[in-house]
Amino acid sequence: MLSLVVLSIAFGSALAVTNNSNSPFCKLCICSWNHEGTYTNVSCTKPIPNYAFENSSWIENDSNKPYEYTAVSFQNNHFNNLSYVFPRSNLIYFNLAHNDIFRISDSVFRNLQNMVVLILSYNDLEIIHPDAFKGVYMETRYEPLRSLKELRLDHNKLHTLNQDMFEHTTDIEILDLSHNPIEIIDDHTLLAIDSLAFLKELYLQYTELKTLPDNLLHTPKYLKVLDLSGNTRINKIPDTIAQAGNLEKLFLNNTGFINLTQESGFPKLKNLKVLHLCRNQHLSHIEKHSLCNLVNLEELYLCDNIDLTYIDPMALALPMKSGGSSVWPPIKKLYIGNNKLAYLDSDIIARWDSLSELDIRDNPWTCECENQWLIDDLVPRSLKINENMTKEIRCAAPIEMKQYTFYDLYEKKSHMRCLDMYGATPEKDAAILVGVLAGVLITIPVILFLLLAYQRRWFSVFGFCDNSPAAYSRRFYKASATDDNF
Incomplete structure (x- = not known):
């Protein structure tokens, strides 16, 4: 990202010590600079509203030249209505986050013509007037802030953007609108974003969007990074x-996806190299050919999807028009940890030996013969990539295998058993089987005894189970007493 490049330039050779020079900000804030005394970086984390707006804090009195500030950060100031026009400065990086700004007056940054990065995050901005970023007169451009490339407006209260908001900053390459209650990209916002023909990175995460309007991404033809994470209505x-x-790079973390199918999957994005699909709580299936149009994908992040139980072996495979063969993307990094995967097909990617990073931990893996290839083929490769991570992969089923890790089975050269054709798991039926066997062993002798007793009329003594003529007569006639006299 551009801001990281700017900061590395600004801070890379600096010594982070408190400055005791004549620079006014360095008497109140923390400053750092390089060995030659230039590239001064100012960080003010305590309120200094009076000093922040004084010309003498920015301009040398004797020479009338701006102090050599490269990066300036003001935080925890209650600027509210930012109406002060900053004096001339050669700063490159300007951070005004956490300052309770709710309004920016016209042209306040016009003298900062070397400013590449402007951060207005974590404020109370609701509406930004287009002249807030007005610069100075130029013959070839309309009063531009000619160097501004990165604008951070995240964590504010923006619902919409003025359609002319970027008319003075048409060279912006990075725009961050994340964590604003935008909900719908209306026509004005659409026109504003479409005016940024050189936009390379667009961040719209956690903006409560349901979808993107048609043609939003038509004009910024150089767009390389898009983040739509956190929009659960998508x-x-x-x-x-x-x-x-x-x-x-495309980020679609924490969205409302349920299933990805060939019909609802990704369009042709031949340059996409990195895809993030993590923390999607309702995503359960990734079906056949749903990712097949990402022909140059190198990094796939499918982690922390708590309902993801199935990835089709042909999810990434692009079928060729001629013949029955398919083409897989050149995956180099694969993260599928912390899902609900019990099985993984070896055909999901073409070259497991080309992986430089791999994580399949925290899945309820079934340790039986269908996953034998994980032990025999994948574990030795994974050990070369990250040994500690590999040793954390555990079996979750069958019950007698839960004590083992994949590494244990690999070390023992174990050959896992196969389930029968109906998927039965006898180990779970042990109690039932023992009960049935015990019942059979008890029942057979009892039946044999009853049959023997019936044949020998043992029950006739009690009048049970005796249907003989004699038994019938005994029901009506009682034997005479032994002392009767005839």
């Missing part, structure tokens, strides 16, 4: 993503 791939032909 339950299918927005159609307009197909217009982002140069997209390289």
